[in-house]
Amino acid sequence: MRLALALGRRNLGRTWPNPSVGAVVVAGPPGQERIVGQGATAPGGRPHAETEALAMAGAAARGATLYVTLEPCSHHGRTPPCTDAILAAGLARVVTAIADPDPRVAGRGHGLIEAAGLALTTGMLRAEAARDHLGHVLRVTEGRPAVSLKLARTQDGFAAGTPRDRLRITGAVADGAVHLWRMHADAIMVGIGTARADDPALTVRLPGLSGRSPLRVILDSHLRLQPSSALVRAAHDVPTLVITTRAAPAHARRTLTTFGVEVAGVAADPAGRVDLRSALALLAERGITRLCSEGGPYLADALAAADLVDTCTLITGPAALGHADGLPALGPRLALAIESGHLRAVESLVLGPDRAVTYERSHPCSPVSSPTSEPSSASAATRACDG
Structure with missing residues (x-):
């Protein structure tokens, strides 16, 4: 199952609107098992992982475990169900990590599989799979993608200084990690303030991976x-979507469209800004499951205030700003979410001279809230993930 999870992670950011699933076929008597097939959901969402793994296994899948x-x-x-391929392959056993809350599946x-007489085990490495498939689960159950924040700060807690400060917070190792995170997102989002102040490209700029840049979204x-x-x-060259309010000027919309930018309007909040829940619902309707926000402290705090943050990675550089005239990296609502434990630290990485700490909220299927013992039956797994 760990191999299946690793295979699925390879294509995160490339399979939406479908989840990036991994599958492995193992054959042979106990103690002599060997891997005879493996697969992952293909870019674009098809073929599915199970059919890829079974095709590789061929006749060796008969009597094997998936x-x-x-x-x-x-x-x-657009393709036949994977359960048809599983039953036709003659497998003896199927092991899954989590149930799928999609109402078209949802235990069916x-x-x-059980009705056909195959042995079924569910809940294996449930916590890890719940993290990998959180975007799919939230899109189905809450009508929004999973939201990950990426924020950089100085040792004394600032995201930016005054115009006279020449501030570079993170080093090359951390910058490379950020590009890898971008690569595994379906979309990357910033607000107009960041877009105007930093003039970012929001692309993946790693050797050989320039084609893995996600959809760019600007509020x-x-x-x-x-x-x-x-x-x-x-x-x-890179798909770009601007989400605005329905009251935005039509001439500006036409101008951006002529340059290849897609513009979509959603409801405004009481302050006249883009309503964040409406924006995320729009992205979910378009198939986005994993959204990375690099929009800076103001957008991050607005997302936290709306309780829309699922993970937050805070990268702290080695240098301090040295005065109090900067922009704090953590706004009051995001700071409260971390201090209160609503977002809990789950990982700490050393990235050259920088340190990245990831905080994660608790979801019914998330690693933070998962039980200490994993369910061993289909009904238990379904209750745990779909209740």
Whole structure:
């Protein structure tokens, strides 16, 4: 199952709207098992991991065990259901990590497998799989993608200084890690303030991986994004979506569209800004499951205030700003979420001279809230993940 999880993680950010699933087929008597097939959900979402692994295994799948990170699909879409391929392969046993809350599946995949007489074990490495598939689960159950924040701060807690400060917070190792995180996101989001102040490219700039840049999303309530910005200039090469309010000026919308930028309007909040829940619902409707926000402290705090933060990675550099005139990296609502334990530290990494600490909120299927013992039956796993 650990191999299946590793296989699925390879294509995170490339399979939406489908989850990136991993699958492994193991054959042979106890003590002499060997891997005869493996697969992951292909870019674009098809073929699915199970059919890839079974195709590699061929005749060796008969009497074998299939390990898969998510309950196999049981509905007809653009391809036949994976349960059909599983039953046709002659497997003896299926082991899954978590149930799929998608109402088209939601226990039906497990039920068909058991009804066909195959041995079924569920809940194996449930916590790890719940983290990997959180975006899919939230899109189905809450109508929004999973939201990850990325914030950098100085030793004394600032994200930016005054215009006269020449501030570079993180080093090359941390910068490379951020690009890897981007690569595994479906979309990366910033607010118009960050877009105008930093003029970011928001692309993956690692050797050989430039084609893995995610959808770029800019929240721009009044369409102040300039055609001369790096985001607009590259819009014909990297998909770029501006989410604005329905009251935004039509001429600005037309101008951005001529440069290849897609513009979509959603409801405004009482202050006249883009309503964050409406923006995330729009992204979910388009298939986005994993959203990375690099929009700076103001957007991060607004997301925290709306209780829309699932993970937050805070990267602390070795140098201090040295005075109190800077912009704090943690706004009051995000700081409270961390201090209160609503977001709990789950990982700490040393990235050259920098340290990255990741905080995670508790979800019904998240590692933070998972039980100490993993369920061993389909019904127990379904209750734990879908209740």
